[in-house]
Amino acid sequence: MSSKITIHDVARQSGVSIKTVSRVLNREPNVKADTRDRVQAAVAALHYRPNVSARSLAGSKAYLIGVFFDNPSPGYITDVQLGAIARCREEGYHLIVEPLDSTADDVEEQVAPMLATLRMDGVILTAPVCDHPVVLAALEREQVPYVRISPGSDLDRSARVGMDDRLAAYEMTRHLIALGHRDIGFIVGHPDHGASHLRHEGFLAAMADSGLSVRPDRVAQGYFSFRSGFEAAEQLLTSDDRPTAVFASNDDMALGVMAVANRLRLNVPETLSVAGFDDTPGAKVVWPQLTTVRQPIAAMAGAAADMLLKGVAWEDGESPPSKLLDFELIVRESTGPAPQ
Amino acid sequence: MSSKITIHDVARQSGVSIKTVSRVLNREPNVKADTRDRVQAAVAALHYRPNVSARSLAGSKAYLIGVFFDNPSPGYITDVQLGAIARCREEGYHLIVEPLDSTADDVEEQVAPMLATLRMDGVILTAPVCDHPVVLAALEREQVPYVRISPGSDLDRSARVGMDDRLAAYEMTRHLIALGHRDIGFIVGHPDHGASHLRHEGFLAAMADSGLSVRPDRVAQGYFSFRSGFEAAEQLLTSDDRPTAVFASNDDMALGVMAVANRLRLNVPETLSVAGFDDTPGAKVVWPQLTTVRQPIAAMAGAAADMLLKGVAWEDGESPPSKLLDFELIVRESTGPAPQ
């Protein structure tokens, strides 16, 4: 029943034309206050909701925002969705989720049809999709506005939001150094994620600024997964010649380090300090709880949605809009004074 | 450019009417093979993609499936999304995600407008939303087909998919008993989730069938969160009079148990066996890795999407379609022989 109410019913009930109802719905100017009130009363009385398909077909807005991602950590993508939806709802927009396989050959075929069938008003991209040239090119070709979260390359190609990954890693490293650690291991994140490089840089800069050298064998390659952290930690910790602290550049890998420490009977933090990055739910799921960097993921996604809803545009020669949010160092129990 | 191609362009290029193009697109019968081939060639040549809004407005399908959830574990909801999308893509459908706050007073206001604006072809519901009377009533009023995943009440109200939670909990309990455990603690899940009760029942039945009694103080209430598992475990494990095994009815709570065991210096599994349920990514993130039940979450969501796409309908007096998928006992290192 209520689903059959159209703009004509509202117009009839309030004694105006459908165009005037449309004006009220879209908050257009030039409507007499009295008329607007009558229309709004009719909308409320009839429980009228404009049909998104009709609006989308007739007008320029689809009321749909997309989120593209590829196999991220579940906690990360859930936070992104919740953050984006909170902002979208305020304006009556909905969220379409589109997981992509960015390592496949057919990325173009995954993206192009979806963009052509569904005229989304904007798309939010997370790593590593946000740095995928084929995806970006398809979006630009179809003229779909997009905002990237923490892109790693080609920063001035689009609007973006993020945080200062480099500085955050820098500060975490300084935290470890302040605890007396001199020999610190580092686990690099997935090479396809831009943030990996920034975090790595921040670590190296903090060490250098403190006059500490980093042995090449103290830096291990990871891929942001628990397993990769586990394997990197085995490599870093198995011999007696091991660092007194390991800084894994995300929490999942840090949990892998904790597991190895447990297995090797290295007490955390007495014998080994472990630090992570992200403050995912998992950080509180280990004992001792993880010292980490809180990344404001939901807020970043909300800011990305906000940009899209307000319209991302910039002048030729200018940089696209970008927004950097604050991070926070979360010191829990997994880091402590270095053993002397 | 390519976004401007319409059905008229395809019709012109293939020398037929738009109605015939429409027939080919919708795989309707009664099109000469030769004609169909010509149309399909034109579609391919022009990279034509039908506009979803237009199809939705003119016809009965919106090509949109919704997923409603409330604050679930991130791993769970991600699996649901991936499983549903895999099936939806095959038919050109897209997924809209709608988190709900099911404990708020305004559930009706969260659901009704969304249902009226976006004419979704179907909705997939996860716990606890799948048992929320207001949500179900709104769906039925708006005549939106829905499939529930693991509902706990009113089972014959709608189509559903799930697994045999009761049997799975039964088998896990038998596994512990087979290892020699006689005194087993149990942590119940969130009371709003139907599966909680079934898992609890399965535990009790297995104990009873083995002639074992369950002391009331061996059963603790949890809420499916890490923290609730942690607190329940403190209650269960703090005194010397403690069970030799704890079966937590999901993995997040089991991780809480592991953390408490760690803190109390109870070796797992030598001194204490711990079992979980779900096989979330977290199950492999602890050391020792968790013995648990693998719940085929993505497959359940895929089956739900499949039902929706094929059309869920049933005769009066018949039961709605339901599908039960297989679970699997995953025995890892967190369970072992009972200490004598």
Next chain:
DNA sequence: CTGAAAGCGCTTACAG
């Protein structure tokens, strides 16, 4: 087996 007409529920562009 194929097509011409009408219409889905809105917004755009224009007129007054």
Next chain:
DNA sequence: CTGAAAGCGCTTACAG
């Protein structure tokens, strides 16, 4: 400040 007309790109219902 308000409205009548046209049209967005499809599908439905009907005709042949």
